[in-house]
Amino acid sequence: MITKKTCSICQSHTKEIIDLGESPPANNFIDNKNEKVISYPLIIDFCEVCFCIQLRDCLTKNELYSYYTYSTPNIESLERHYENLLSKIKQLGFALDEQYCIEIGSNNGNLLKFLKPHFKEVLGVDPAQNIAKLAIKKGVNTIIDFFSKKVAKKIAEDYKKFNVAIARHMFAHNEDPAELLSAMKLVLDKNGIFVIENAYALDTFQNGEFDQIYHEHMFYFTALNIQKLMQRFDFELIDFFHTPIHGGSGVFICSKKGNFKVSKSVNDAIEKEKLAFNDKKIFKQFKKSIESNKLIALELLKNEIESEKVIGSYGAPAKAFTVFSYYGLDVNTISFCVDTTPTKIGKLFPVFNIPVISEDALQDLDYDTLIINAWNYKEDILSKAHRIFKKGTKLIFLIPKLEVHTV
Numbered sequence: 001m002i003t004k005k006t007c008s009i010c011q012s013h014t015k016e017i018i019d020l021g022e023s024p025p026a027n028n029f030i031d032n033k034n035e036k037v038i039s040y041p042l043i044i045d046f047c048e049v050c051f052c053i054q055l056r057d058c059l060t061k062n063e064l065y066s067y068y069t070y071s072t073p074n075i076e077s078l079e080r081h082y083e084n085l086l087s088k089i090k091q092l093g094f095a096l097d098e099q100y101c102i103e104i105g106s107n108n109g110n111l112l113k114f115l116k117p118h119f120k121e122v123l124g125v126d127p128a129q130n131i132a133k134l135a136i137k138k139g140v141n142t143i144i145d146f147f148s149k150k151v152a153k154k155i156a157e158d159y160k161k162f163n164v165a166i167a168r169h170m171f172a173h174n175e176d177p178a179e180l181l182s183a184m185k186l187v188l189d190k191n192g193i194f195v196i197e198n199a200y201a202l203d204t205f206q207n208g209e210f211d212q213i214y215h216e217h218m219f220y221f222t223a224l225n226i227q228k229l230m231q232r233f234d235f236e237l238i239d240f241f242h243t244p245i246h247g248g249s250g251v252f253i254c255s256k257k258g259n260f261k262v263s264k265s266v267n268d269a270i271e272k273e274k275l276a277f278n279d280k281k282i283f284k285q286f287k288k289s290i291e292s293n294k295l296i297a298l299e300l301l302k303n304e305i306e307s308e309k310v311i312g313s314y315g316a317p318a319k320a321f322t323v324f325s326y327y328g329l330d331v332n333t334i335s336f337c338v339d340t341t342p343t344k345i346g347k348l349f350p351v352f353n354i355p356v357i358s359e360d361a362l363q364d365l366d367y368d369t370l371i372i373n374a375w376n377y378k379e380d381i382l383s384k385a386h387r388i389f390k391k392g393t394k395l396i397f398l399i400p401k402l403e404v405h406t407v
Contacts, residue, residue, distance in 0.1 A: 003058075007052045010049050020322065028063075085111075086115065152184070165195065172198045172199070172221060181229070193254065194235065202273060202276055206276070209399055223250070240252055324351075330353060394406055
């Protein structure tokens with residue numbers, strides 16, 4: 001574990017803004033309940049100089065990603081999002097037949113498979129062997145390794161420079177983003193663009209989305225801190241747009257300095273963020289909100305238990321680890337968790353010992369109430385609820401606000 005004592009962007013002193021206690025590493029499931037797993041602190045610090053928001057205690061990349069269980073789902077909302085990404089890339093003059101595209105942290109290759117017809121060649125880079133092999137089976141050329149300067153040098157030797165580089169929901173997953181940007185400079189064409197997509201810090205803290213805080217998420221990005229970071233590498237933030245994906249994400253488009261006119265959207269986002277973060281009131285409201293929601297949720301679950309209801313959960317995303325830790329939930333409260341990811345089914349959440357089962361297995365169980373962990377796919381889940389859940393099932397969405405739906 002690496003404990004940060006200063007800001008990773010400007011090396012200034014940071015101040016603690018939230019402490020969620022300890023949690024086991026997200027996405028690291030176990031095979032049996034006797035396996036011992038260490039829990040680590042979830043403390044977020046803030047830099048008043050460059051507005052960097054970062055996790056204090058970071059796990060090494062080998063602990064997090066050598067064997068990985070998250071596989072990007074095939075759902076309608078993501079397909080629409082891919083279309084929007086492609087549209088923005090085309091507006092900037094990219095996605096042409098003679099161009100090359102690379103994705104860092106390409107996971108199972110879903111995005112690159114979608115983009116493949118629009119480029120001469122696409123390439124993925126991902127360290128998780130079990131997940132990257134799924135991409136290769138789909139015909140997406142993938143290098144199984146951590147993206148580093150060493151790997152980037154080899155890519156630069158074997159391929160032409162890339163016109164478009166993409167990092168979706170992985171740029172915040174490195175304890176030192178400077179290492180990734182140094183490698184990016186080696187593979188990106190001098191006139192190319194670098195597209196970063198991550199959970200947007202404004203949504204995370206304004207909406208009380210505390211479950212976005214887990215050990216993979218080492219940074220909480222805004223246009224303000226992305227801009228400061230890019231300046232260190234002669235890059236600049238040229239465009240920004242917001243998307244509802246994953247409870248609210250920011251798409252930050254960067255290029256070599258001076259290549260593009262900076263969009264008004266960048267300045268608009270920065271002004272909005274300054275208002276939100278300058279007095280740090282947003283963090284006080286965040287803490288108050290999540291503490292209040294926790295009390296309400298635990299009272300609801302207590303009533304369910306006292307009424308002898310069988311409680312399960314749906315979705316085994318990384319964010320569920322934080323919810324179970326912060327709310328103090330385990331197998332004594334939640335009997336099972338349903339998921340559709342083959343790499344998770346049959347395993348257990350560490351520490352909490354909640355077994356992960358398939359949707360098919362759910363059909364044979366007696367249950368009354370389901371906590372929906374994958375609340376960021378709320379509309380997708382509700383649209384198919386009548387097909388996968390029995391009539392009368394109570395669906396509880398804990399975040400961002402407590403909501404109860406009955407099937």
